[in-house]
Amino acid sequence: MKRSVSIMAILVAVLPGAAGAASFDCGKAFTLVEKTVCSDRELSGLDDSMQQAYDKALAVVPDPGPLRREQRQWLKSERDACRDVRCLKSRYEKRLGQLNSLLAAGQAPPAAGASAAPGTAVREKKLTRETQTLSIDLSWPEIHSDEYPQAAAALTKRIQADIDKAHREFLKETAEVKPPDIGGERIKNGLSAAYRLTYNVRGIVSLYTDIYTFTGGAHGSTVRTGYTFDLKSGRDRALGDFLGPDWQSVAKSAIVPQINARSEDFFDESRQGRFEIDPAQFYLTPRGVVVFFQQYEIAPYSSGIPEFTVAIEQP
Template sequence: MKIQTKQLGSLLLAAAIAIGGVTASFSELHAASSNSQTAQQTQVTLKWNGKALETKGLLIKGQTLIPIAALRDDLKLPVAYNASEKAYTIGANYNKLTISTGYDEPYVGVNGVSTDDMKAQLINGKLYIPIGNLKVYLGIDAAWNAPAKTVSMTKGQRNEISIRTVNLSQEKMDTATYDLKYPQFAGSQAGVEKMNAVLKQHAEQVLAQAKQQMQEMGGSPANQPSKFESTYVVTYNRGGYVSLIMQDYSYLGSFDGTTSRTGYTFSLADGAQLELGDVLKANPDYKKAMLKKVQDKDGFFRRGLSDHSDFYVTGTGVAIFIQTYEFISDYYFAFTDLLPAGAKPFSG
């Protein structure tokens, strides 16, 4: 997915909505905004901790979709609806998934970050998200049984750590605002302190660069205060490893802002920052497999692919994002396409 970084920043600001506690029935969604799909729909049985639910999922074009109502009513996940903004938030921990339904298609983000795998669909007035969003962002493990057309869901196995959000700076000045958030971990693992130092340093560098920019500019243009924001989303938190995206946004009083992303993947054992080859070491030729997957034709990807590529890990694969001043391009690769049969990430 190729995204213009300037335009992305403004869109994320609009979608990163502060959701209130207003509740509403899911049937109250306006039918005119429904992305109704009736062709090739197959109902899917949903199970939570081994118990079949009355609520059904859908299988459409090979993608399994879970209704938001099931997350609220059966899985008891925190779900809030803001009627004035036509937006939902799901989750209460370090990852909060936001779905804004006031667009032609639902807009999905986690903590203000949106990637190509974050999707939602309005179907006959009901809101659905792909099963992958549960596994990656909401800490729910889900197994698909194709012959039985059943999804079995359980609480995901995560690392024994806690994650809190720290706001380095939330200053408001006449010429600029700074709202820089980053994660900090707590746990008994030896690498936690080192990980925390790296992420704190990231935020401190963003703040220092922002203030330097403001100093060099002599302040923002009249009636156009500059903005500097940082946020994050954890994409992998299991098996002794943590992977996340740090996203930084700057608006310097011009028409568009600029968004940049940095991927961090850590070993909890020692706090080491891992590269792509450390995740995919079961396949020394992973670069060749990636190039084959994009049919060797995307020169933009070829130029940006290296051992030091910016990436993040999910429960099912890795995603590389290559960015220039104008674009962020996401490339997702499933472990099944990159690793030998039976091989696992992070292991040789």
């Protein structure tokens, strides 16, 4: 009989009922993944948060059918494929971030490689690599414009340079670092990058990238970068272009009430408006400007990347 037992099985055996409530009935948990979620408080909380975000997203997308299919596919091919707790946590965190982004944009995710709005063609570029110690899955947009080809190429080059930099830093950091060993199982160091095109109207292109890194520790980390670019002028658009010269106070006046509407998700100082807004951390949607904050900036890790829509007239 093999002596090695997965960390998931250990959790299920040692911590029965440790976590109270996931999105499903833990009393009816059947699979090892379901039992593991119910046995780990953080996983159970992530599962609850993901389900809440999913339910809200269903209410705002024009056609919920594709989102339902996407969620079923995620449960089957992403969540249920995990064989350790850290894999589950990283995939829940990534999915929660995707759903929260969907809520902020108020629209269904575009098909891979397609533009979310007419005017500029966006093709998806990918780089994947799997070894015994590394898992790399990078996606970024290649932007094309017949009317403004040089500006589109410049934006693509900048986004790719940021992805390449994260890739180089990850390889350097993990070159001499062994993957973490948990319960006799070795967990791969991981790097993933995804993007979302959120606005594409009259030569203004807005999108963001999420770069997720895991190199050990309790969980991985995600860094979001926003890009809002005017193809006509070949220049970046600033937050002040949309909110005016007093953009900091205008944004805060819209953000603080949203924080206090779900105050338990944020730090005390955030609820009091004691935070600064990074002028680079925003993107556009048809509903307005979405200001975002990095993990831990104004809320605990479990809150993900907080986002707030500030309504404006069409840019």
